Amino acid sequence: MASYETTQEYINHHLTNARMCSTEEGIVFNKACEDAGFWVWHVDTIGWSVFIGISFLFLFWRVGKKATTGVPSKTQAMIELIVEFVDDNVKSSFHGNSKLIAPLALTIFVWVLLMNLTDLVPVDLLPWIAGLIGQYGFGMDPKDVYMKIVPTTDINTTFALSLGVFILIIYYSLKIKGVVGFTKELTMQPLNHPVFIPFNFIIESVTLLARPLSLSLRLFGNLYASELIFILIATIGYLQLPLHFAWAVFHILVLPLQAFIFMMLTIVYLSLACEEH
């Protein structure tokens, strides 16, 4: 483990993503990106989340290709358990007919769950390995090597997810209710009188926008806080061992719960978008 001068430095280091941006000098990393504004890529977030997503989809795809209707293998049984769980939830909450909702819910649930579960990897392990690689492979100061592995503690990830859901909400609202119906829904509720159109519009817009916002902030907040606590616990010496254990056990509950909430709310929001009044 690299030595840090202060606890604050340690925490800051662990809460900073590995950044990449392109400037006039070519592609540069981390501190050189401080002035790059929007066009900065968090390579650790993207790398880990894409790696996790591809692993999960590849596994499910391979099992699906070899799926038998007879006695399933153990892997198939496990995956079918997850698929059925998602399918049951979709069927109980979403009454429209859509080929997209169930796979969307499955992708969200499993992907978010796996991304959340990286929270249980010891906080120092991967940053330390990355530091060693940076130190001995590229001659960098390990303190300049960043590696924040939990993609859902990056607000970009959670906002990307909820933005995707938000686009689908708008798409389904327009598709099912039409432009007129959607406009009416935004302006004629809850007070059905022309005078109240501005008032209604403000209320309904806030309702509409609050959905993706709360969706992403809930996931981000929970994961960021838990990661922060893990890092804080890691700064207090040997007493950290039982505390780490307790906090990790607690998160066996929290992490799947957050993934489940994200999936359920996605289904509910989309079914609301598909409902005609």
Next chain:
Amino acid sequence: MNFNATLIGQLIAFTVFVVFCMKYVWPPLIAAIEERQKKIADGLAASERAEKDLELAQSSATDKLREAKEEASKIIELAKKRATQLVDEETQKGHSEREKIIAQGHAEIEAEKNRVKEELRKQVAALAIAGAQQILAREIDAQAQSDIVEKLVAEL
């Protein structure tokens, strides 16, 4: 909280994952699950039907068994009756046969007795004649006295 291009990258990754899942992951898995559910439902229905069939077969088997038993007892009854009848008949026949044989015996004995009597009579007559001849030979001619002999024979 710093929004940056990662958002775009993650949004693209998310879209690609969802589309891939919708096209290649979800359909075969859910198809397999639904087909298995159908299979299980069919199997359960079939087993229920088989159970009902079994029950039916069992009750019909009991019926058949009872019928067969009744039939068998009837046959046995009949056979017993027939047997006693046969025994009676045979006894009757035996009795009559015995009577007949005995009667025949009696008749034969009677005939023999008569024959023997006749024989004896003849022999006694002959003996008497011979006796008389010998007696008379001393005194009279046999021929001349034959009417007396005849009378004697008739008297025997």
